[in-house]
Amino acid sequence: MRIAVYIPLLVSMVLGPAASWAGRRLPPRVATWLLTCAGVVAAGAWTTSLALLAFTRVGQIPLVAAEGPWSAGVLAAIDPVSWTVALVCGLVLLASVLALVVVSWRRVRVLVGARRECRELSVAGDLAVLDDPVPAAFALPGSPGRVVVSSGMLRALAADERRALLAHERAHLRHRHHLFLLVLQLAAAVHPLLRPLARAGAFAAERWADEEAAAEVGDRPLVARAVARAALAVKRAPQPALAVTGGPVPQRVQALMAPPAPMRRGLVTVFGAVMLACCLSVAEATHDTEELFETAMQAQAVGAHLPQGHHRPHDHHRPHLHRTHLRRPHLTHLAGG
Secondary structure, eight states: OOOGGGHHHHHHHHHHHHHHHHTTTHHHHHHHHHHHHHHHHHHHHHHHHHHHHHHHHTTSSSSHHHTTTOOOOHHHHHHHOOOHHHHHHHHHHHHHHHHHHHHHHHHHHHHHHHHHTTTSEEETTTEEEOSSSOOEEEOOOOOOEEEEEEHHHHHSSOOOHHHHHHHHHHHHTTTTTTHHHHHHHHHHHHOOOHHHHHHHHHHHHHHHHHHHHHHTTTTHHHHHHHHHHHHHHHTTTTOOOOTOHHHHHHHHHHHHHHOOOOOOOOHHHHHHHHHHHHHHHHHHHHHHHHHHHHHHHHHHHHTTTTTTOOOOOTSSSSOOOOGGGGGGOHHHHHHOO
């Protein structure tokens, strides 16, 4: 197994810090899609690399090798991964899986709880009004989706600002921003180094809704004013993920007071190239691992069919099999199929 298996770690370390910088220099719609795709690629590559590094050592356990079947000794002779590295990778992979389960459970619980609490609200179309003096406004995804606004928030805003606020929340529902946020949160749960990328993606989704609202009402300063007034009304009260006050409000207001961000194709190309390199490195590492196990399986087959009196290949020597002449193995071999 070559250096390709370690590249995803480097890629994720680059993507995290660079995400916030890049997301603010792209149109928010493009930034949201790009950062979400980058999170999926980085998290998937990270998980796959950990699994490959761990399994090459797990495959050397005699009981596992017997199920293969492959030669544990040959695998140990060829495999350069140390037990320490494999053990660390296995523990990190286990922690990533547990974090993924916990975050998924929490997201489902929050969504179900919000739907249950809003079930009996007075609804006019897609708008549900919550009789509560505490200012609040957020998009509640579902079938159908709802825009939930408290009476306190309605009183805090002028009529035109309410229109901008509702346009913002309806943009969240129309473009299913909750799915982007979910994917980003799951990616960050799997790989903690992607947390800056997840925050940048969530900010880009808020900016996307801001721009949609500005296009609908035809007044960017009005949307900026509505966002600022809503944030001042909410103050420190906790808000759901798709609330109008989500993300760094001063930066959102500043972006709305400036012209829309231009499309920077060079920046998108760089991010695309990094993601492609990440995918290619994982494909190469997977191919190397398949050949590694195929070599060990053929060594086991040769040893099993030797007649009595012939020496079987010693486990501490590499067999005289040339990997370049092997056919590409099937993935089912790795699973013992």
